[in-house]
Amino acid sequence: MDWKWHVIPENAGFFAAGFQLTLTIFAIAWVGCWAFAIVFGAMRHSSRSWLSYPAAAVIEIIRGTPGLMFVVWVYFLSQPLIGYALSPFWAAVWALTIHQGAYGAEVVRAGLSSVPRGQLAAGYSTGLGYAGVMGWIVLPQALRNMAPAIVNRSVALLKGTSLAFVIGVIEFFRAGTIVNGRENASFAVFTFLAAVYFVCCFSLSRLGHRLGQRPGVIEDTTAV
Amino acid sequence: MAEAVLGRAAALVRRPWFETPGERRAFLLVWGGLTALAVWYFFFGPRAHYDYNWRWWVVWQQRRFLMWGIGTTLYIFVWSLLFSLALGVFCGIGRTSTVRGVRALSTGYVEIFRNIPLLVQMWWAYFGLQQVINVTLNEPFGLRILIPSTVACILALSLYTGAYMGEVIRSGIRSIPRGQWEAATSTGLSRAQTWRSVVLPQALVIVIPPLSSEVLNIIKNSAVAMTIAITDLMFYSQKIEEETFAGFEAYTAGTLLFLLLTLLTVGAVYLLQRLFGLKVRTAA
Numbered sequence A: 001m002d003w004k005w006h007v008i009p010e011n012a013g014f015f016a017a018g019f020q021l022t023l024t025i026f027a028i029a030w031v032g033c034w035a036f037a038i039v040f041g042a043m044r045h046s047s048r049s050w051l052s053y054p055a056a057a058v059i060e061i062i063r064g065t066p067g068l069m070f071v072v073w074v075y076f077l078s079q080p081l082i083g084y085a086l087s088p089f090w091a092a093v094w095a096l097t098i099h100q101g102a103y104g105a106e107v108v109r110a111g112l113s114s115v116p117r118g119q120l121a122a123g124y125s126t127g128l129g130y131a132g133v134m135g136w137i138v139l140p141q142a143l144r145n146m147a148p149a150i151v152n153r154s155v156a157l158l159k160g161t162s163l164a165f166v167i168g169v170i171e172f173f174r175a176g177t178i179v180n181g182r183e184n185a186s187f188a189v190f191t192f193l194a195a196v197y198f199v200c201c202f203s204l205s206r207l208g209h210r211l212g213q214r215p216g217v218i219e220d221t222t223a224v
Numbered sequence B: 001m002a003e004a005v006l007g008r009a010a011a012l013v014r015r016p017w018f019e020t021p022g023e024r025r026a027f028l029l030v031w032g033g034l035t036a037l038a039v040w041y042f043f044f045g046p047r048a049h050y051d052y053n054w055r056w057w058v059v060w061q062q063r064r065f066l067m068w069g070i071g072t073t074l075y076i077f078v079w080s081l082l083f084s085l086a087l088g089v090f091c092g093i094g095r096t097s098t099v100r101g102v103r104a105l106s107t108g109y110v111e112i113f114r115n116i117p118l119l120v121q122m123w124w125a126y127f128g129l130q131q132v133i134n135v136t137l138n139e140p141f142g143l144r145i146l147i148p149s150t151v152a153c154i155l156a157l158s159l160y161t162g163a164y165m166g167e168v169i170r171s172g173i174r175s176i177p178r179g180q181w182e183a184a185t186s187t188g189l190s191r192a193q194t195w196r197s198v199v200l201p202q203a204l205v206i207v208i209p210p211l212s213s214e215v216l217n218i219i220k221n222s223a224v225a226m227t228i229a230i231t232d233l234m235f236y237s238q239k240i241e242e243e244t245f246a247g248f249e250a251y252t253a254g255t256l257l258f259l260l261l262t263l264l265t266v267g268a269v270y271l272l273q274r275l276f277g278l279k280v281r282t283a284a
Helices: A012-045 A049-063 A067-082 A088-113 A117-125 A130-167 A172-183 A186-211 B002-014 B021-043 B057-061 B063-095 B100-114 B118-141 B149-174 B178-186 B191-206 B208-228 B233-244 B247-275
Strands: none
Touching: A012 A049, A012 A088, A012 A130, A012 A172, A049 A088, A049 B021, A067 A088, A067 A130, A067 B208, A067 B233, A067 B247, A088 A130, A117 A130, A130 A172, A130 A186, A130 B118, A130 B208, A172 A186, A172 B118, A186 B100, A186 B118, B057 B063, B057 B233, B057 B247, B063 B100, B063 B149, B063 B191, B063 B208, B063 B233, B063 B247, B100 B149, B118 B149, B118 B208, B149 B191, B149 B208, B178 B191, B191 B208, B208 B233, B208 B247, B233 B247
16 A cells, blocks of 8 residues: 655655745736726626627626636637737736636626615715715625625636646646656645645635625635 | 527617717727727737738648547536536535534535546546555456546546535525425425425426536536546647647637537526526526
């Protein structure tokens, strides 16, 4: 019964470097994905069809494609579109930003819709402009309702960073496959990977669960 | 779906697009500006000097690869759907159980499989499980058991999706009022009979819209199977790229075919909802 557990401490530095890259991708894509989500979610929530229809089309098309496909597609798209190939790291960041952003946009839209339209009308009638109504009336309530969904999408994004492995980014999962290829200790390596991912994602999703124990809250937990 | 689309179209025609001249100006500024930017970028911008050799015809030339890929993807999809639905129903019942051990077991299952990336699970099921079998069965007893990658893929995909479906089905079961349990008990139905003929038929119909989005996720997540050498649509898109170096064209074709599969599934779910006489909500 030799599971070769010793390969984990022996390659600890390599795993740590991979994990650091995973966190870097996560951090950059998290910021980008919510920027994307706010713009497209607000557009889709708009009552103006010239804003909401294009936004709906973009969101639904992106949500209809697999994340893995999207990562590879962005990587190869950069060649004809901007004239040079993006580095795998930036291709992964952009792909995760846009792909998770489309899911996030639905969260933002649900959050904005959770505030009754009558409150917007009331806000406008007291003399507030669009920014005032959004900043003082809609967003404080919408954010409270969206908080668990935001955390759950972050879990999905953290899990999604493993997809960057397919275009050659040496993040945590690819670091594991490289170690496995050299040491041939698949049980130990993949159990270790699963355990680390589980600890990170589980603690995040507990946080989301704690935020979301009220009625009327949005919990977006789809398997992406 | 057709009448819903027609209804939306009719409403669009009836309502003026722009209520104020300012809105028309904003529309022209935003979309006209974006169009102008795109035109400038493609014909006069930095990219204009870069000559990408478009070869869309290779996709048609290699179409048999894509057909094979669709076949494998559908095969994986159907088996994973069956297994994950079964797992989801059991897990949903287990999560609402009053027995503490059953509840803890199904909660543990849901939390573990939802919080690990599917890639890791699939590689664990293919490479990790193989080593477990090697060490525990093959080496001591001189056997030669090999896990086919299809089995590993369907196993991982079903366990992963089953955890999500369990949560959806649990919320469906929770939405059945307690009064129905009491009514069923007072008419003399046993617990098993109540589950079978009162609670589950209602709960499973209620959860069709959220469940359908998990069903679509099976198709999308099945792309991950490419990494353990399943010859699915994603794998053959990569194959075309390797054979022809037309990467963008190949992956665009693959993406569009995935979209087609998900759209067909959305249509099937719509028909299913009509069959049960439900008010149709959009499923994504």
